[in-house]
Amino acid sequence: MAKRSIIITGGAGFIGSHVVRLFVNKYPDYHIINLDKLTYCGNLENLKDVESAPNYSFERADICDFEAVSAIIRKYNVDGIIHLAAESHVDRSIRDPFAFAMTNVMGTLSLLQAAKAYWESLPEGYDGKLFYHISTDEVYGALEMTDPEGIESPFTTAASSQHHHAYGSEFFLETTKYNPHSPYSASKASSDHFVRAFHDTYGMPTIVTNCSNNYGPYQFPEKLIPLFINNIRHRKPLPVYGRGENVRDWLYVEDHARAIDVIFHRGKVADTYNIGGFNEWKNIDIVKVLIKTVDRLLGNPEGASLDLITYVTDRKGHDLRYAIDSRKLQRELGWEPSLQFEEGIERTVRWYLDNEEWVDRITSGDYLKYYEEMYGNR
Numbered sequence: 001m002a003k004r005s006i007i008i009t010g011g012a013g014f015i016g017s018h019v020v021r022l023f024v025n026k027y028p029d030y031h032i033i034n035l036d037k038l039t040y041c042g043n044l045e046n047l048k049d050v051e052s053a054p055n056y057s058f059e060r061a062d063i064c065d066f067e068a069v070s071a072i073i074r075k076y077n078v079d080g081i082i083h084l085a086a087e088s089h090v091d092r093s094i095r096d097p098f099a100f101a102m103t104n105v106m107g108t109l110s111l112l113q114a115a116k117a118y119w120e121s122l123p124e125g126y127d128g129k130l131f132y133h134i135s136t137d138e139v140y141g142a143l144e145m146t147d148p149e150g151i152e153s154p155f156t157t158a159a160s161s162q163h164h165h166a167y168g169s170e171f172f173l174e175t176t177k178y179n180p181h182s183p184y185s186a187s188k189a190s191s192d193h194f195v196r197a198f199h200d201t202y203g204m205p206t207i208v209t210n211c212s213n214n215y216g217p218y219q220f221p222e223k224l225i226p227l228f229i230n231n232i233r234h235r236k237p238l239p240v241y242g243r244g245e246n247v248r249d250w251l252y253v254e255d256h257a258r259a260i261d262v263i264f265h266r267g268k269v270a271d272t273y274n275i276g277g278f279n280e281w282k283n284i285d286i287v288k289v290l291i292k293t294v295d296r297l298l299g300n301p302e303g304a305s306l307d308l309i310t311y312v313t314d315r316k317g318h319d320l321r322y323a324i325d326s327r328k329l330q331r332e333l334g335w336e337p338s339l340q341f342e343e344g345i346e347r348t349v350r351w352y353l354d355n356e357e358w359v360d361r362i363t364s365g366d367y368l369k370y371y372e373e374m375y376g377n378r
């Protein structure tokens, strides 16, 4: 019998696929169950390299479907849940907030209820169980930008020696008051509250982590970095919102997956950890790095794609600056990012250029046919 039986929700998505891959490969004695609805951005092609591993199973289900989720938890005698399934794109949340409340709030609640009912029915109850909820730094709202030129960052990590900017003196801490602005962040904030409420009310062992922007392979090409790499490749305009002055803190996705591994195994129950890259960038500066890297790797003359930059109407309610202080995680559990941003971007651009077929199948909608053949219409 497997030592642990863990459901990873949203395992066919961007971050989830990296977490599934890490756990399946690193823990052959765990049974890893990927529970995913396969929405437009869930893609089983992200997991081709692990799909036939003996310790991996896939279950197609909607987290909002309480009966289906309960049956899967019972079927595998699940003792751990790492919950990543969500609607995750801010622009979509502005157009369709209902979908975000449904999946992120009601879906999380349904998963919590299903885990609660099963675990409470066992003789040992909550012993040895964990519900680990993956959330975002966007729940904290937005920070001021006090220095548009950037100042030296107060943080040090082995990997952050090259780029070392902060655009203000305030950072999100685990104690920062929630103040979400977008329908996406409001729905994630609500789900975080439900998770904590299940600990406080029923004693369910829970952990919540709030992470900054991730980048890397397998990210759906509607998000800034993969969208822009693909547009540069096809000489399509790069739609920079507003003046491109907004600041985000970027973390390589495999470093996030490593943090999730550390926290799942050694994190303190009922606690919260912020996870960040110690790596603030203005959007426009990222766009220039992407142009430089893609042009170099494609053999274009330096600066050839700068003319693609197109300033467009700003996103509604666009948060100015996110910056995470993740020193609690560094101090208590010894985690810090392993990659310098320059190296992470190089790897990421290379991956998208080397995996044109993956991107093309998504942008053409072909990957949906793969599911229709395997699982019927969605």
Ligand code: NAD
Binding pocket: 009, 010, 011, 012, 013, 014, 015, 016, 035, 036, 037, 038, 039, 040, 041, 042, 043, 061, 062, 063, 064, 083, 084, 085, 086, 087, 088, 089, 103, 107, 134, 135, 136, 137, 188, 210, 211, 212, 213, 214, 215, 220
């Ligand atoms: P993603 O959109 O790439 O993937 C989401 C996955 O969830 C997909 O596989 C999708 O099919 C699945 N899903 C959606 N609705 C579902 C439902 N109702 N039932 C079952 N499965 C469903 O998202 P991502 O970028 O990998 O983000 C994963 C998690 O991490 C999310 O909870 C997100 O809020 C959080 N997060 C993301 C970032 C980031 O930069 N991407 C940063 C911090 C936190």
Ligand code: TYD
Binding pocket: 089, 090, 091, 213, 222, 223, 224, 225, 227, 239, 240, 241, 246, 247, 248, 283, 315
């Ligand atoms: P995104 O990848 O959507 O992540 P988030 O909104 O969750 O931070 O966007 C990152 C930043 O890039 C954000 O400030 C919005 C901006 N952006 C653009 O300027 N143009 C685009 O086409 C996209 C998708 C994002």
